[in-house]
Amino acid sequence: MPFQSPQHKTYDVIIVGGAIMGASAAWFLSGDPDFDGRILVVERDPTYSACSTMHTNSCMRQQFSTTLNIQISQFAAAFVQNLADHIGDIPSVPQLRVHNFGYMYLANTESFAETLRANHKVQQAAGAATQLMTRDQISTAYPFYQLDDIILGSINLVDEGYWDATAVFDCLRRSGRARGVEYLHNEVVAMTKSADRARVESVTLASGDVIGCASLLNASGPRADRTARMAGISLPVEPRKRYSWVFSAAQPLDRDLPLTIDPSGVHVRENGGGTYQAGAHTAIDPAVDYDDFTMDQAFWQDHVWPILATRIPQFEAIKVTAEWAGHYAYNTFDQNAVVGAHSEVTNFYFLNGFSGHGLQQAPAMGRGAAELLVHGQYRTLDMTPFDYSRLESGKAVIEGAII
Known part of the structure; x- marks a missing residue:
């Protein structure tokens, strides 16, 4: 399948990675009434056949050792089981439930x-x-x-227990596209920073296209460190x-x-x-x-x-x-999410490192990333404990219930 070229030369937000985490962030971002910019989701494999989203147990749990992780899963359960109330702008939104075998x-x-x-x-x-x-x-x-x-x-x-993650993923992408999110089959292979090294100004795609961005969100799953290194950032994922x-x-x-x-x-x-x-x-x-x-x-x-x-x-x-x-x-640092903006490359945002519980955390994490990008702060769940800055300070947030 040949790479596609983007519709525009610049975007307000470029999301690297279009699996469920990137799709969730794009959906919440496109639905924020205070945001009217362009969103581009760049996905290297539009079949998603090898991504973590398609290789999971497709289950959710509340049995975590930290309150924030529990709250994140509680929002996921409410979101999934009221999907039609959240996503009402596309046809055929299924009525889903959690199969509560625990x-x-x-x-x-x-x-x-x-x-x-x-x-x-x-x-x-x-x-x-x-x-x-x-x-x-x-x-x-x-x-x-x-x-x-x-x-x-x-x-x-x-x-x-079990939930139909594929159905939720499909709805997030379909609804995002209906709201104007552009999904692009391509791959980010390089980034260019500003003269002061404080911002990512553009990304280069495998097709050779160069596109400018106001903000960049790293949602590239297991490839997160590879993406970060294009901006001169090290990430322990x-x-x-x-x-x-x-x-x-x-x-x-x-x-x-x-x-x-x-x-x-x-x-x-x-x-x-x-x-x-x-x-x-x-x-x-x-x-x-x-x-x-x-x-x-x-x-x-x-x-x-x-x-x-x-x-x-x-x-x-x-x-x-x-x-x-x-x-x-x-x-590898503490098996918890890494979110927020980088301390020096200030328009580079993280949505990474979920260590096996990302699928169930995607609704809350996508919402949090959108809040941060639009408003500069969290408005619902406070994800600050998972901020990138903890990697620099060495203050781990240990989750004792990793499978």
Whole structure:
């Protein structure tokens, strides 16, 4: 598919990356009554076949250890389940819901059990419906688990589970285009800064086009550092490989399977129709090439399947029907989002580093980025704790519930 050329020579906002994070920011920006500028979204792969958006569990949770992350997911749940109320300017907006099978965290050590208890207090204070469960309570509610090593569990059955992220992504793009957002199949390959090095004045595209911008938003997922380096900025975000498998069970479970996070790190969830989706990463978890999506067949056979069959004995007889590798945009600093403007290149904005929970955070993060670009400050959720400046000061915001 050949690259396209932009319709204009300059734009008020150029968004690098058109997956769900860039699409969300563009949609909120185009809907702000105080903004009437031009928005260009540059996406290198308009099929989105390799982007993180298309490689996820498509689930949301409120079981985080920080109040802000909980609030971000709470907004996502409200946004998704009231999508037609938010996006009313395009036809065929679906009525969506969250399939509330919940996330089940299983603790097999007292230290992890104490972490779940501490997280539970934060979650309840933020209005989440998280419940702690003893081993006997888990066994009664979900008798298919083998729980000999388990001390405590944590689950939330309200606004926590599967949602149709592809439908939301499609609506954000369609509505954005209807509002005048320009989506361009091309790739940003260079940036030119002002003489004082304080602003990005233009970007060069792979097609050779050079376009000016008032502001630039980096929403390029696992390629975030590559994009930042074009402006002379270093960003601690790298692609980390995550494996997924969909399988059918010879003896399907008799009730919904929560997205179960085994103490080993392997996770598995309900997929519907007697099928399930599992995910994991290798113990050695290096950064990988941006285009490396090769599978590790031995990892499933020697590690993941045995763990699944031990935790859920009915999964001893299963058949893999699909498998893929995707990338986390992994923030090596503290596994939390990086947002806001750069301290020196003042019109370069970040929407990066979500470390595996970006899909569910896209509605709130897109809204926050738009607020910052238009108004110079957050007007709803205050995302300041995630500002780029914390990387410079060394003040990490630790999220203790990363999967």
